[in-house]
Each structure stands twice: as structure tokens, then as C-alpha cells.
Amino acid sequence: MASSRKITLRSSDGESFEVEEAVAVESQTIKHMIEDDCADNAIPLPNVTSKILAKVIEYCKKHVDASKAEDRVNDEDLKAWDAAFIKVDQVDQATLFDLILAANYLNIKSLLDLTCQTVADMIKGNLFPVRNEWLNFTFSIANRELVLVCLTEWVAHRRLFCS
Amino acid sequence: MESVQSPSPRASSSSSSSSSSSSSSSSSSSFVLWSTATDASEGKMAAFLPDELWRHILEVGVKSPTKSLSYKELCCVSISCRRLRRLSREDSLWSHLLSSDFPPTSQSSSSSASSSSPSCKILYQIRFERDREKKRAAHRRAVMRKESQISEHLRRLRDIEASLARETDKLKASASELSNLHKVRQASVALNVWQPEVVRGKQKQIVSQCAVPVESRISAVDMEFRLCKQQIAMLRKSYEEERRRLDAAKRELESIAYHPLRSCERTSSILGGSSSMRKKIKRCIDVKASPISCLRSSMCLSCFRTTCLMYDPRVGHKGSSTFGISAGEGAFGGCDI
Numbered sequence: 001m002a003s004s005r006k007i008t009l010r011s012s013d014g015e016s017f018e019v020e021e022a023v024a025v026e027s028q029t030i031k032h033m034i035e036d037d038c039a040d041n042a043i044p045l046p047n048v049t050s051k052i053l054a055k056v057i058e059y060c061k062k063h064v065d066a067s068k069a070e071d072r073v074n075d076e077d078l079k080a081w082d083a084a085f086i087k088v089d090q091v092d093q094a095t096l097f098d099l100i101l102a103a104n105y106l107n108i109k110s111l112l113d114l115t116c117q118t119v120a121d122m123i124k125g126n127l128f129p130v131r132n133e134w135l136n137f138t139f140s141i142a143n144r145e146l147v148l149v150c151l152t153e154w155v156a157h158r159r160l161f162c163s
Numbered sequence: 164m165e166s167v168q169s170p171s172p173r174a175s176s177s178s179s180s181s182s183s184s185s186s187s188s189s190s191s192s193s194f195v196l197w198s199t200a201t202d203a204s205e206g207k208m209a210a211f212l213p214d215e216l217w218r219h220i221l222e223v224g225v226k227s228p229t230k231s232l233s234y235k236e237l238c239c240v241s242i243s244c245r246r247l248r249r250l251s252r253e254d255s256l257w258s259h260l261l262s263s264d265f266p267p268t269s270q271s272s273s274s275s276a277s278s279s280s281p282s283c284k285i286l287y288q289i290r291f292e293r294d295r296e297k298k299r300a301a302h303r304r305a306v307m308r309k310e311s312q313i314s315e316h317l318r319r320l321r322d323i324e325a326s327l328a329r330e331t332d333k334l335k336a337s338a339s340e341l342s343n344l345h346k347v348r349q350a351s352v353a354l355n356v357w358q359p360e361v362v363r364g365k366q367k368q369i370v371s372q373c374a375v376p377v378e379s380r381i382s383a384v385d386m387e388f389r390l391c392k393q394q395i396a397m398l399r400k401s402y403e404e405e406r407r408r409l410d411a412a413k414r415e416l417e418s419i420a421y422h423p424l425r426s427c428e429r430t431s432s433i434l435g436g437s438s439s440m441r442k443k444i445k446r447c448i449d450v451k452a453s454p455i456s457c458l459r460s461s462m463c464l465s466c467f468r469t470t471c472l473m474y475d476p477r478v479g480h481k482g483s484s485t486f487g488i489s490a491g492e493g494a495f496g497g498c499d500i
Contacts, residue, residue, distance in 0.1 A: 120224025120231040153242040160288055
């Protein structure tokens with residue numbers, strides 16, 4: 001097996017990305033596709049757009065390079081790079097969610113954990129659309145049942161957990 | 164929620180193509196967008212994640228070493244929508260919280276083995292409330308302990324005051340006896356000198372009236388006088404010491420029993436103080452206070468409290484002047500806050 005074989009990945013909007021095999025197999029999905037020998041032509045990824053695919057490839061490349069270099073030296077550097085990588089997407093939350101979906105589809109555990117941790121931190125820091133969503137629903141939808149459910153849960157929550 | 168979910172598969176395909184165009188324009192202002200939530204599709208983006216991903220997010224948050232999601236955040240998530248409520252109620256999350264926040268004793272671990280136990284969230288809630296009750300009871304006990312300490316101090320102060328009074332009485336008695344004896348001595352000395360007859364007669368009277376041997380009695384009474392003085396000085400010192408301890412204990416009680424909400428209630432109830440209290444203030448405090456009602460009512464409270472506690476005719480005489488100043492200072496200090 002050629003160690004630096006190039007794999008072509010095609011995004012949903014038709015753009016093709018060429019990556020080394022080592023980078024591509026960060027994704028378990030792609031790894032299984034290669035093992036099952038479906039990777040002669042480009043691998044189509046219909047659920048991932050080119051923008052997101054570019055970011056995913058950037059992430060995988062960085063992690064492969066970091067593991068190839070001396071192992072323990074760049075641990076904090078890698079973490080700092082991860083933080084900077086994800087911070088851009090914290091502001092643009094649509095990209096963040098697309099990244100989560102892509103990481104889930106491509107089965108890249110480290111990226112998935114990183115993005116989920118970011119979302120969890122955002123919930124904690126109240127930066128999260130969950131609240132906005134609730135407001136959107138209660139004000140934009142005249143669904144009395146939904147409002148009732150939210151309100152009763154709110155009342156119960158206040159009674160139980162707010163001293 | 165179901166009615167909203169149906170357009171989502173339709174919208175997701177269009178959103179993936181529109182997101183690339185909209186995200187470039189919205190990336191600069193997306194942060195502002197979140198606070199206003201004007202763009203409905205952006206706001207509903209979170210609904211596009213499948214359940215398993217939400218579960219993963221919550222799991223990662225709860226199990227993370229930085230403790231991103233505590234029980235409060237899980238509750239907040241659960242009130243946002245029905246789907247998240249279902250997802251955040253899961254036993255795996257709450258059992259993790261249960262085991263980390265309330266480390267299980269041997270008996271609870273055996274009970275969790277039985278499958279008839281209720282959902283972990285309810286278990287967590289029960290433990291949480293029990294813990295909170297325990298903390299409240301401990302706090303109440305601490306406050307009561309402090310208050311009993313304060314009453315101990317007050318009792319000791321009263322004892323000291325009583326003995327102080329006794330000693331001053333003794334002092335006065337011995338002082339008067341001493342002065343008498345001095346007169347007698349003077350008279351007896353003067354008898355040895357030539358005096359006019361009238362004076363001599365008076366002096367003879369004084370000497371004869373005195374039954375006891377003068378010199379020894381004088382020395383005894385003098386000793387007594389000095390002893391009384393010493394005792395009084397010591398008592399005064401211990402009084403000051405006790406006073407200081409009382410003040411320290413009072414300060415500690417205040418800091419222990421401080422609760423920001425309840426102190427608001429207290430001041431608002433004081434504002435409706437009776438007029439008789441106000442007259443009392445006008446009588447015993449000569450401080451030029453500004454005519455703010457809250458200032459007066461806080462002085463009213465401190466005045467009333469200190470007059471009840473500390474009323475003593477002997478000491479109050481000296482204390483009223485200092486008391487007025489300190490109450491005024493306290494009131495001004497309270498007004499600053």
C-alpha cells in the first residue's frame with residue numbers, strides 16, 4: 001500500500017479536495033470506505049459542504065502533523081490551536097453545528113468531542129441558542145400546549161432548584 | 164414541536180446551500196444576531212441536530228473535567244423545549260451528577276442496584292433538597308450559637324455592672340468615714356494647741372463622739388479606700404473587655420445572619436415605625452440628622468435595641484453621650500450603604 005496515496009473527497013456542492021491517505025483516515029467512515037475498496041474514484045460526501053469539508057481537512061491535517069512530530073512536545077500547542085480553531089465557530093454558530101454534523105457523519109471522534117465540549121461550554125455560559133429558541137417558540141408559535149409545557153417546567157424548575 | 168420539525172428536512176438541504184452564502188454576510192454580525200434572534204432560521208439551527216448528537220453534547224458537558232454542565236444548566240436546558248427536556252432527563256446524565264456531587268454511601272449504592280428506584284433526576288433532587296435543609300439547619304444553629312454567646316456577654320456585663328455599683332457604694336462609704344476620721348484627728352491634734360474656748364468646746368465634742376481609736380482606724384479605712392479604688396479600676400477594665408467581646412460577637416452575628424433579600428425586607432418594615440419611637444429619638448439623640456425618614460428609622464432601630472439592652476441608670480449616665488455619637492455614626496454609616 002502506497003503510504004502517501006492521495007484520496008479525492010468530493011463535497012455535496014461538487015468541489016473536490018485531494019488529501020493524503022493518512023489525513024483522510026482520521027475519519028473512520030472514510031477509512032472503512034477505503035478498506036471496502038470503494039475509493040478508486042473520488043469519495044462522495046453528500047452531507048458535507050465544501051466550506052465545512054475544508055475546515056475538517058484543516059483539522060485532520062493539523063492533528064496528523066502533530067502526531068507525526070515529537071509526540072508530547074506540542075500537546076498544549078495543539079490544545080491552543082484547537083481552541084483558536086473552534087473560537088471562530090463559536091461566533092458563527094451555524095458553522096459550529098455543521099461541523100458537529102460533519103464530524104458525526106465522518107466519525108471523527110476528536111473533532112466531535114471538541115465541538116460538543118464547545119457547545120456544552122456555551123450552554124453553561126448562556127451564549128446558547130437554546131434560550132433564544134425557547135423565546136422564539138413561545139412568542140412566534142401560538143401553540144398553547146407547548147407554552148404550557150414550557151411554563152410548567154419553568155415553574156417546577158424554580159420551585160425545585162431555586163432557593 | 165412536531166409541527167416545527169416537519170419543515171426541517173426540507174429546510175436543511177436549502178440551508179446547507181444558503182448557509183455558505185448567508186454565513187459570509189452574517190459572520191461579522193452573527194454575534195449581534197444571536198442577541199436579537201431576528202433570523203428565525205438561525206435560531207432554529209439547534210433543532211437540526213439529531214437526538215444522538217444532543218445526547219452526546221450533554222454527556223460531554225456533564226462528564227467533562229471542567230464540569231461544564233451542572234444540575235442548574237441541565238434544568239435550564241430542560242425548560243427550553245420538549246425535545247431537550249426529554250433528552251436532558253436521561254438517567255445516565257443525572258446518575259453521573261448524583262455520583263459526583265453526592266458521593267454515595269454504602270447504603271445508597273445498594274439501593275441503586277434495585278431497579279425499582281425512581282428516575283435519577285428525582286433522586287438527585289431529593290438529595291439536593293436534603294443537603295440544602297442540612298445546610299440551612301447548620302446555619303440556623305450557628306446563628307443561635309452566636310446569639311447565645313451574645314446573651315452570655317450581656318449577662319456578664321450586667322454582673323460586672325452590679326459589682327461595680329457595690330464597689331462604688333463601698334467606696335463612697337469608706338470615703339465619708341475617712342473624711343470623718345480626718346476631722347477627728349484634726350480636732351484631737353488641735354486640742355493640744357491653744358484654741359479659743361468656743362472652738363475648743365466643739366473639738367472636744369468631736370473627739371468624744373468618736374468611739375474608735377483614731378489612728379488605726381484611719382489606716383484601716385485608708386486601706387479599704389485604696390482597695391475599693393483598685394477593685395473599681397479592675398472592674399472597669401473587665402467591663403471594657405467584655406464590651407469589646409460583645410461588639411465583636413455582634414459583628415460576627417451580623418455577618419453570619421446577613422441575607423441580601425431579607426435585609427431589604429427588614430428595612431422596608433422599619434420605615435413604617437411608630438411615632439413614639441421617633442419622639443424617643445428626638446429626646447435622647449442630639450445629632451443634627453438630615454430629615455431622611457430611612458435615616459431616622461435606622462437610628463430608631465439601633466436606638467431602641469441599645470436602650471433595651473443597655474439600660475442602666477449608673478452607667479447610662481456616662482453612656483448616653485457616647486451612645487448618642489455612636490448611634491449617629493452608625494446611622495450615617497448605614498446611610499452610606
